[in-house]
Each structure stands twice: as C-alpha cells, then as structure tokens.
Amino acid sequence: MLLEVKQLGIAYGRRPPVVRDVSFTLDAGEVLAIVGESGSGKTTIIRSIMHILPGGGHIAEGTVFFQGEDTRAQSPARHRELCGPDVAMIFQDCGAMMNPIRSIGRQFRDYLSIHGVKNPAEAHALMTSMLAMVRLPDPERILKSYPFELSGGMRQRVGIAFAMALRPKLLLADEPTSALDVTTQAQIVKEMMDAARSVNTAILIVTHNLGVAAYMADRILVMKDGRPVEYGPAEDVIYRPQTDYTRRLLAAVPGPGGLS
Numbered sequence: 001m002l003l004e005v006k007q008l009g010i011a012y013g014r015r016p017p018v019v020r021d022v023s024f025t026l027d028a029g030e031v032l033a034i035v036g037e038s039g040s041g042k043t044t045i046i047r048s049i050m051h052i053l054p055g056g057g058h059i060a061e062g063t064v065f066f067q068g069e070d071t072r073a074q075s076p077a078r079h080r081e082l083c084g085p086d087v088a089m090i091f092q093d094c095g096a097m098m099n100p101i102r103s104i105g106r107q108f109r110d111y112l113s114i115h116g117v118k119n120p121a122e123a124h125a126l127m128t129s130m131l132a133m134v135r136l137p138d139p140e141r142i143l144k145s146y147p148f149e150l151s152g153g154m155r156q157r158v159g160i161a162f163a164m165a166l167r168p169k170l171l172l173a174d175e176p177t178s179a180l181d182v183t184t185q186a187q188i189v190k191e192m193m194d195a196a197r198s199v200n201t202a203i204l205i206v207t208h209n210l211g212v213a214a215y216m217a218d219r220i221l222v223m224k225d226g227r228p229v230e231y232g233p234a235e236d237v238i239y240r241p242q243t244d245y246t247r248r249l250l251a252a253v254p255g256p257g258g259l260s
C-alpha cells in the first residue's frame, strides 16, 4: 500500500473540521480522482497529504500513512525530504509556482540539483527528455524561455515535466487542466497519464470534471460539503451512481469530450 488515508478530518485554525470521515487507499501506479462541487474540500484533502495546508490548516482526526510511515509523526524536514523524489505536486496554474525572472532551464536545473542530480550533462539530458515526453516542441528553446513567454498549456506541460523528472511514487494534481481549453485539457491529461504509467507513479487528482475522472481514474471519491458521498471503482460511480448528487455532477459533464 502506497497511501492509506483513514477517517481523515481536517480543520483550519481552531474552527471545526471542514473535512471529515475521509478514507481511501492508493496502490503503486493507481489513479484516484477526487470530484465534487466548489468548497467540498478537495484541495484541502490533497494538501493535507503533504502537510502543506495554508492558514493554520491541520489534520485534526484520523491518519495518513505514506509508504507505511505515519505522516503526522513526521517532522517538517521529513516532509520536505519526501517532496520531489517521492511525492510531486502539479497545481492549477503551474506558472504561478515558477519564478518569473528565471529561465525554465535554470529553475529546472536548480530543482534537479537540490534533489541530487548535479552532473550538468546528466541534468540536461533529463530535462530535454522530460520536455519531449510531455510533447513540448524544441526543448532547447523551452529551456531558454521565461515562464511568461509560454502559453498556459505549455506551462502546465513544463509543470508535469518538473513533477515527473524524479520519478515520484505519488503525484498529487489539483485541477491541473481546468484553466485550459477542452482540447488542450485532453492532451495534457493523456500526457500526464503516459508519464505516470512509464514509471508506475500513482496519481491523486482533483478535478471538477467527471469526464476527466472517468477517463483517468481507477477509483473515484465524490465529496460534498467536506464529507465523502461516494467512493468506489470508477465504473461503478459513473455507471451506477448511488446518490442524486453524483448524478447531478454527471449531468453537468459536457457531451463531446465528456462521457457521451
């Protein structure tokens, strides 16, 4: 078992928990999608896995085990150590996470260097192969570019290349494609899946789009108001939804490119 989340409850500051009773597991190479309306607690759950909650957010109940280690018992230094080589994150707007005044290549090199890839030739080969894997044309040019010189879709691809470069065991992705047009969304989801499959990375993806979840996920967790309302194999959730809430989410999936 790679990740085991049991009866998780998460609170911000001293307020009552905004997320409760969340349990799920993830094996190596598996994909779990968390879906649900805005404010249902998706981002809160995904950030709690790596203890990067803002605003005094913390795990108030339950446990998160990653590779058999209780993450609540880990020090912040241990969390940082795991981020990158073991667990990587992709955000909705990867550009916002990048330094605007440093080239992609410089940032990529620094990231690899921090995590032990210090040989320049080795780093360069890894960077260009990762950029090619996410189908960015002319990797040499991309490395020389600054984030503002790339389109939103290109920046998300760069984000995936960074995240996958260290062959993480777990990839946490929070709405990685929702800022993009539908065609680019589909391409990027596919590239993320291909990259993950090639190194057997498990994915925990948050998405509004049940179409994306149906395409990617082995299992789906449906959240509403901080509580799980459905959890099971993607096929069951999509074709035999147990709640009206899930049926409403399904009805909101656009036709072409969606489920029909």
Ligand SMILES: Nc1ncnc2c1ncn2[C@@H]1O[C@H](COP(=O)(O)OP(=O)(O)OP(=O)(O)O)[C@@H](O)[C@H]1O
Binding pocket: 012, 018, 036, 037, 038, 039, 040, 041, 042, 043, 044, 045, 054, 055
């Ligand atoms: N920094 C914070 N401080 C206090 N409360 C927060 C904070 N971030 C989120 N919350 C609260 O936690 C709950 C869940 O929010 P969260 O961002 O996890 O939802 P979400 O499902 O990711 O929504 P969206 O689809 O809009 O991204 C909400 O009630 C929200 O107000």
Ligand SMILES: [Mg+2]
Binding pocket: 042, 043, 044
């Ligand atoms: Mg969110």
